[in-house]
Amino acid sequence: MLPPTMLILDKLGALDRVMEQSYPAKHGAEFSGGRRGRYGRIPFVGQGPGRQPVTFQTERSHFDKLLHDFAGENGVTIRHEATVRDLVRDGDRVVGVRYEHAGGSHEARAVYVVDVGGRASKVAQTFGIRKPVDRRRTLAAFRRYGGLDESRNPGHEGDEIEYVLEFADKTGTYADPTDLGLPPDMPATMRNHVDLTDLGAVLREDGGNLRAVTPPRPASVS
Numbered sequence: 001m002l003p004p005t006m007l008i009l010d011k012l013g014a015l016d017r018v019m020e021q022s023y024p025a026k027h028g029a030e031f032s033g034g035r036r037g038r039y040g041r042i043p044f045v046g047q048g049p050g051r052q053p054v055t056f057q058t059e060r061s062h063f064d065k066l067l068h069d070f071a072g073e074n075g076v077t078i079r080h081e082a083t084v085r086d087l088v089r090d091g092d093r094v095v096g097v098r099y100e101h102a103g104g105s106h107e108a109r110a111v112y113v114v115d116v117g118g119r120a121s122k123v124a125q126t127f128g129i130r131k132p133v134d135r136r137r138t139l140a141a142f143r144r145y146g147g148l149d150e151s152r153n154p155g156h157e158g159d160e161i162e163y164v165l166e167f168a169d170k171t172g173t174y175a176d177p178t179d180l181g182l183p184p185d186m187p188a189t190m191r192n193h194v195d196l197t198d199l200g201a202v203l204r205e206d207g208g209n210l211r212a213v214t215p216p217r218p219a220s221v222s
Contacts, residue, residue: 001026003044003052014070021066023056082106084122087113094123145197 009015028043045053072078079101088096088109096109115123124130 001055001058003047003055006052006055007050012070013074014067017066017070018056018063021056021058021062023058023063026055026057027053084117087122087126097122143199145199 006015009018027045028041030041044051044055047053068078079099082099082101084097084099085105086098087094088098088107094113096107096113098105098107100106115121117123121130
């Protein structure tokens with residue numbers, strides 16, 4: 001999560017529930033790599049009034065379940081295994097949906113209709129507003145591990161570390177994952193829940209050689 005999310009959770013009344021979890025606190029983000037192998041850190045402190053200096057690194061499925069349960073406890077009607085078939089429109093406005101659930105067809109209307117369907121967005125399909133961006137066509141893969149040795153983490157404690165993975169025209173090199181206290185078959189890390197670590201890469205669809213750069217030790221960062 002980013003710090004502004006904390007303000008939204010507080011406004012919803014869900015912040016206390018989130019803070020009760022064992023999510024690691026996140027105090028900044030570090031980026032390493034790119035074409036010039038540069039390293040940079042963005043601390044979350046000193047952002048100005050009304051901003052949060054810390055947030056949490058969450059496991060997505062656990063966090064989604066937390067928000068799902070919190071919404072249900074506060075009066076939200078949740079329909080599982082329901083498929084939206086059509087949008088209900090009043091002129092140019094979308095005012096509801098027609099959906100199938102439990103063997104029947106239903107209609108629901110609302111002042112605001114929010115489509116969070118992602119790639120399957122019904123609004124994008126209906127209005128033809130989904131446009132491909134070729135330079136953003138990527139593939140992603142990740143694996144989850146336990147047993148991170150934080151004493152060998154090259155970044156600042158409490159930071160999310162992003163290794164900028166890029167392609168080269170010739171054979172690239174990998175950062176040594178054992179420098180991070182990780183198994184030797186994955187190059188990057190993101191600790192997300194207690195003792196779990198997500199490691200992954202985002203790759204361009206057109207292929208190429210992958211290269212990663214290990215950030216400098218904290219002592220070398222002013």
